[in-house]
Amino acid sequence: MIERALFKRSGSIYLDDVKAIVFDLDGTLLNTIGDITKSINYALKCYDISPCSEEEVKSFVGNGLKMALSRAISSKTDKHFDENDQNLMYELMENYYHRHPLECTKPYDGIPELLSSLEKINIPFGVLSNKDDDLANSIIRHFFPMNFFLFVRGKRKGIDLKPSRRLTESLLLPLGIGEGEAVFVGDSEVDYETGRNYSSPALIVSYGFRKEKDLRSHGIEDLSANVHELRDKILKLL
Numbered sequence: 680m681i682e683r684a685l686f687k688r689s690g691s692i693y694l695d696d697v698k699a700i701v702f703d704l705d706g707t708l709l710n711t712i713g714d715i716t717k718s719i720n721y722a723l724k725c726y727d728i729s730p731c732s733e734e735e736v737k738s739f740v741g742n743g744l745k746m747a748l749s750r751a752i753s754s755k756t757d758k759h760f761d762e763n764d765q766n767l768m769y770e771l772m773e774n775y776y777h778r779h780p781l782e783c784t785k786p787y788d789g790i791p792e793l794l795s796s797l798e799k800i801n802i803p804f805g806v807l808s809n810k811d812d813d814l815a816n817s818i819i820r821h822f823f824p825m826n827f828f829l830f831v832r833g834k835r836k837g838i839d840l841k842p843s844r845r846l847t848e849s850l851l852l853p854l855g856i857g858e859g860e861a862v863f864v865g866d867s868e869v870d871y872e873t874g875r876n877y878s879s880p881a882l883i884v885s886y887g888f889r890k891e892k893d894l895r896s897h898g899i900e901d902l903s904a905n906v907h908e909l910r911d912k913i914l915k916l917l
Contacts, residue, residue, distance in 0.1 A: 697917050698856045699829060700797060700804035701847075703865030704815055705740060706887030708790050708806070709822065712737055713783025714776065715744070719751050722772035726764075728755050737888040741867040743809040743840050744776070745769050773811070780818055787886060789906030794827055796910065802917060805830035807850065809840045809869070829854065842872035851877070862916050864909065868897040882912050 705711045712733050719739075720730040731739075731751050739750040748769055752760065760768070797804050805828050808815045815833030819825070832850055839846045851861060863874035866887025871894075874881025885891045885902040894902060903909040 696860050697862055698803065698860045699851070699854070699862075700802060700913060701807050701851075701861050701863045702804060703841075703863075703867070703870045704806050704808040704810060704819070704833075706737075706866035706889070707787075707864060707870070707884060709784055709786055709818065710887075711784045711818070712740075712888060714780055715740060715747070717779065717782070718744075718772045718776035719748055721775040722748060722768045723751065723755065725771050726760075726768060728752065731755065738893075740888055741809070741869040743834055744772065744811070748772055777814065780814060781821055784818065784822075786822055787906060789910070791823070793906055793910050793913075794823060797913070798827055800917075803829040806832065807841065807847070807863075807873070808833045810834060841869050842876050844876040847873065847877045862913065864913070868894065868899065871897065871899050880916060882909060882916075884909055 702708055705715070716731060716733045716736045719736060723730055731754065735754065736747065736751065739747040739754075741747075749765065752765075752768070794804065806815065806819055807830075810818075810833045812833035812835050816831050819828065819831050825831070830850065834840060838849070841847075847861075851857075858878040861874075861877065861879050863870055863877070863879055863881040864884070865871070865873070865881065866884045867889050871881045871883050883894060883899050883902055884906075885894060885904050886906075891902060901912075903912060
């Protein structure tokens with residue numbers, strides 16, 4: 680069972696069912712779009728396909744990098760690539776990204792301070808990403824103390840991706856975090872559905888990879904425009 684302390688806010692004591700905060704990585708904690716775009720464009724260039732802009736790639740990500748690459752290919756060419764070619768292109772992209780994961784990536788303004796404040800009031804938090812597990816862990820380890828996090832979980836072979844309920848159950852239930860006991864934080868409709876599928880609140884930011892109008896088209900109305908707004912909304916739920 681995860682232990683957490685009572686804390687005071689506005690003269691009152693708050694302790695309810697929220698046992699952990701589950702953060703998305705790309706577009707939420709870290710702006711990774713530059714390195715993702717470079718990796719995708721490396722694979723495209725190897726097949727003489729024109730490159731994508733960062734704005735284009737922002738609309739492709741959210742369901743794992745293999746899907747992002749597939750969307751990039753479809754957006755740039757009508758040529759058909761068989762499964763072997765697509766797998767090879769993914770390997771090219773993945774290998775490039777593993778070699779160059781940190782050239783452009785950086786935390787969003789206010790994120791280090793937000794995590795520090797949660798740690799100080801003894802609120803456990805972790806990272807759940809559709810990025811490859813080893814990449815997610817190495818990137819997080821570069822920017823933040825790993826002892827900050829209750830867990831850092833990325834894509835693993837044979838395991839569902841977000842927004843799968845089976846994924847969140849397999850990760851959170853062994854930690855004693857049942858449905859409705861976590862707050863999910865992300866920048867996309869995928870993160871919103873991840874929270875809903877676990878009967879939990881999802882706080883969605885509009886400073887990440889999705890445009891505000893696109894988020895609202897998925898029925899997401901309550902958006903955080905910056906990390907300060909996000910922090911206030913997290914504290915209100917605790």
